[in-house]
Amino acid sequence: MARILGLFPSALTAARMGMxxxxxxxxxxxxxxxxxxxxxxxxxxxxxxxxxxxPDEPFRDIGAVPTESEREDWPTRKATGVAQTVTLTYRDRxxxxxxxxxxRTVTPxxxxxxxxxxxxxxxxxxxxxxxxxxxxxxxxTSAYTQLPGIV
Numbered sequence: 001m002a003r004i005l006g007l008f009p010s011a012l013t014a015a016r017m018g019m020x021x022x023x024x025x026x027x028x029x030x031x032x033x034x035x036x037x038x039x040x041x042x043x044x045x046x047x048x049x050x051x052x053x054x055p056d057e058p059f060r061d062i063g064a065v066p067t068e069s070e071r072e073d074w075p076t077r078k079a080t081g082v083a084q085t086v087t088l089t090y091r092d093r094x095x096x097x098x099x100x101x102x103x104r105t106v107t108p109x110x111x112x113x114x115x116x117x118x119x120x121x122x123x124x125x126x127x128x129x130x131x132x133x134x135x136x137x138x139x140x141t142s143a144y145t146q147l148p149g150i151v
Contacts, residue, residue: 004091004098005134007028007034007035010024012051014027014047015044015047015051015052016051016055021040021045021048024040025041028040038096039091042097043089043136046087053142057140058140060113060140062112062114062117062140063113064113065109065112065113066110066113066143070143071144073145074145074146074147080148081108081146082106082110082146083104083105083143084104084105084106084113084142084144085103085104085143086104086116086117086119086141087101088100088103088120088121088124088135089136090133090134090135091136092132092133101124102141106146110143117140
């Protein structure tokens, strides 16, 4: 199993704190962890992108439903409800390439971040084995209130 597994939370925290990729890699290696530099760089880029777009969301209470103040408005034609997005990061076992995909759920009033993460990882795990991939991390990255009739 790749040594990159388990480093995603560390990369997210370091990116949020403003640490550089090189500093994060040095810190991880000093702890006796790490992987190939190319994999760590790919993981860092994803973590940095998440930390830039959603600096607070990955660190909010996992057992809570996103509150109205934590959600952004999303104009729609007809759709209503709360849309929540989970970013899934995975590693291709054959190539070592780190990729990400997104999973979204829409519910009338929102669900806990923990439930959204569980639903996303359950949906993803059905395909991971057939595509020879390892899930590195999943993080709740956004919540939107869909507002119909605005678009």
